[in-house]
Amino acid sequence: MEKHEFGAEGTWVSRAFTGPLMLVAGESGAGKSTGLESQWYALGLSGMKIMPAVQSYQQVRLTFQVDAVRWRATRSAQHSGGSVEFENLSDSNQRPVQCPVSGGKNGELSAAEFVQGLLGIPRVGTGAGRLGMEQVLPWLYLRQATIATSYLAGNSATQRKLTGRTLLGAHDAQVEMLRARAADTRKRWNATKALLEKLTAARKDHGLAEHEDLQAIHAKWAAQHSETAQAARKGSDELGRLNSQKQALESQVKGAEAAQKAARDSADGAEKDARIYSKAEGEAEGLLKAWRERAAGPTACPQCHQRLVTEGLAEDVCPTCKETDPGRAGRGRAQADRITEASQQLDRARAALRRSDDAAAAARLKAFEADQAVREAHTRTAHFVESSLEPQRKKVADLEAAARELAARLEQLAEHLKETDVLGNLKRDLKRYAGEKDSAKEEFEAAEKDVDEHVKALVTRWSHFFEVRMKATDPRVRSASIAPEDFSPVVNGRPFDAQAVAGAVLTSINVNAALSLRDLAREVPAVVLPGFLMIDSPLSGLGTHGHDQKVGELLLQSLTDSANRPDDQGELQQIIAAVNAPLPAPVSGVREIVVDKDKRYIPGLTADGA
Template identity: 35%
Template sequence: MIERLEFQRGDVWYARYFRGLVTFLVGHSKAGKSTALEALLYPLGLLTATVMPEVRGCQQVRLVFRVAGTRWQATRSGSNPRARVSLKNLDDTGEIEHLLPVTSAKAGEMTAGAFVQDLLGLPQAARGATRTGLDDFYGTVMALRQNTIASEFLGGGKDEARVLALEVLLGLWNEDLAGLEKNASEAASRYRAARSALAAFKKLRDSGALADPASVRAAYEQKQREHHAAAQRWQKADAALKIAVGERGRLVALHQATEAQRRKSAKQAVAAHAKVNGATAEHAHAEGELATLLGPTPQDCTCCGQPLPDREPGLCRQCGQPHDGAEDRRERQIAAARAKVDRLLLRLRSLQEASAAAADQAAEADTAAAAALTARDAYDEAHLQPARKAAQQAEKEAHGLSRDVAQLKERLESADYISAQEQVIRAAKEQMDAAQAARDAAVTAHEVRRKEVTGCWSEFFLTRLKQINPEVETAHIDPVNFTTRVKERHTADKTFAESSVAGSPKVATNVALLLALRDLGRVDPTVRVPPLMIIDSPLAGLGAQGLDHDTGLRLIDTLIDIADDPSPDGYACQIIAATNDPLPRPYPGVREIRIDTDNRFFDHAPRRDN
């Protein structure tokens, strides 16, 4: 039972109140009636509610409603339909606020729609891939939308979901029966699979594809022995391969060590040779200096190159200055030069000997490295590769025999398959018969109950149809898929799908079917239908004259009649409908909300009472 719809724009909360049991939204086409009706149950977390621009312009949309006397408040974002929904018990301040997602992100997570569905006492039902949610009940029995009310059976949609939702409401969906049907179906599938497997086996046997069990057993035992011998050969070959790999590792390490020594010796030889070259150059330079000193005294001036004049003894022939011991000085220079040459010569010979030794050592290291590489490569070719090839061949042979043993084992097991499979078939048939018997017993009782419920529903359906259209003579609801058959005076029987292409006949049939469902709920406690009906534009011809006008008036009287009839829990059915034309006269207990260009449902709503 809806009390009011609130919505926030900016920092201001507005509200539309639904006082009384019958409320009509009255306005011309495109005035916003459908937008208002779609927004009514949007806060409950519906997925199929159309989010109009007027709703998206609201920060929050809130619904205050009652379920079995308890007042609840549901709040949802208008701009973000995926945001969480807040559900709060207004009569129990101690109860926590529930913040629930619109769709579940993980298994077992409660959604807002599932929470409201639990409040309404409607169980979660499933059949195959079809599952019932709040949207299914909304589109089947709680609301008739403008785009389907005149042309489709109830809200349209998939037949499987509609049938399952009506079964839940009528108390005809039985979880135990669903389990029995599933068990019977699975048991029958197992029985058929077992028989099919045995038939296929016998076909192979008769064609000669399966050998004699004795020969298969002998082949299996022989192949086992061959496999055992091959496995031993593989183990020996693998052990030899491991020894060869270890020896090769030693040779590789030896080659790496000699190669490192070769590179070191070569580097040392190059360095020693460089030192010899430097010492040779230095010795040659010293010999040049000594040769210069040993040469004759220069007779020309070192500055201008002219012949030097003869001087008195004791005077320098070039500068003419007196000096003492000129010959001694020259002798000292020559002696020093001779000593330097001798010293450098000794050093050069020492470096030459060291260089020769380094070259010899480098040659020995190069020879050792080459010998180690040759030994490694020769071992690879003579020992490692043959050992690896032998191990691989032994492994391949062992694996091949292992597969042969496994295949022969399967064939050996299949030799006794027929007797074992016949036992499986007998057990599967016993299980199938038991499951089908349990299912059939439950189905028989269920079908009796189903016919009783739909028979009573058909009686209420006929009564409501006659209120709207007195020309109706008979009306019947199919107990299997809940489709209808209606007969009017002077017309042949017509199924629901053929009774009208559009207009008031189908509208009347849809409305009457839901009103009859609520009548049934008042007399049958197992029928759990929410006492709320939202009907978008059922009175298409109210402003006209003649038949459509009279039908419209009778439809108004019928809606008021269902609202006046209280339910067992003390509450009547609340009707919220939309129409293009104003009601022809005032009706007690009926409220009209006029919507037009100057009084939009959202834009001109009154501020909420504090």
């Protein structure tokens, strides 16, 4: 770190870092922690709060150097979102890079990912197994909130292992590929196994048959369906033939009904003719009677009603008045002729009536016979329908219904067979996945073993440096080491979480573990841990007298030695630490930024600033 700046309306105030060990010294409430945390905020790392003191400015920026390249990061002090602008101060031709604070889209780097790339730390994994700057930060920044309570800010053993191996330079892309492959095959095997067990248990709970039993039932039902469907088709053919017979009978009914209609029409016509001839016969009979009555003359006097005496009278003498009627005889003969003619006419009418009655009787007989034929035709048709057609129709309907039921059962059974096929496929897949899982595991474990040996050798050396530093700062320490499995510290045979409650002991372990790791980085160029360490309150939990004072002095001396000791290339590591009091006397290689509540870390901030 070179310079930390705060700007408002184009004016910037700053803090400069000019030595390998920078102490921000001053009483609590002077803004030391705010100042340190806001440096990481300027780089766009997530989880860094915007303190009110920072928000009193418009922008915050940080000038820093990675290897031989100087950079300047600028970020809004008003809003936590947005982006960070990175400027390459060593190359004026390079345009500034804008990186979003939150994850970039379409391959765009976030600010934290950009910083991680500058530091040469590979990004590894995804999700819970991801290694980003948020996971690396606890190895670079010991925060006041966690330095005296948890190791590496409480990162899990899995996360410590991934980050530690990567920072030690032991991250192998091939091994990670094999690890991912092994995890993927194991996941696939587990998922298949779980699904197979679930389906098997469900089938067992519901009492479902096994695959072989289902196949036998399917074969039996398929044969029954084929037989029933064939019988239904034959029955349908027979039903068609019977329907043809029914149509023929119905045609006979129609023919009989047509003949019936014709006979009835003929009978009606004959009866009509008979009525006409009957009327004519009545009329002829009446006419004859009238002529006869008229020709008979009176037999009694119209006045006294006594019988008239006609004997001895001539034909032309009137029996009533006894007067001579010259035309009487001629009229008598004419009446006799008319009576004769009327009598003949009556005979003819009666003969015609007899013929008409005979024709009507014959027509009624034919109509009766036609009615009988229609009734018989209907009876034959009804009997055929009842005795042959309907039973056949019911038989065909029953067969077709049975065929449909069997088809539905076969379809449902086919689904069950599919399920058992799935079970069979799952069993085969499980066996194949088991082989792939075991093979991938063996390949990964073989490759991992080589890496583990390398990591173990590095951690052995790290443990040596850690023990030396722990014993140098606290004579009560008998042994100290770093566990190669998860890089956790063990002091006097006890792991970190089993040490004393929060306080100076845990702080000392955190600080010495970080410093000893940097001792290893000086010795092993492959370690990619940046040569930088920020510690907020390395003396947390220590008093100012007796043993605490001595431990505090030794820790400060350890920080000074670590910051001023170059690596094999002559490069120094930088340490920035916040302490509660300035050094009692100047120390070579140590620079101080002294603050108090009136002169806070952020320059120009008023005494009542947050």
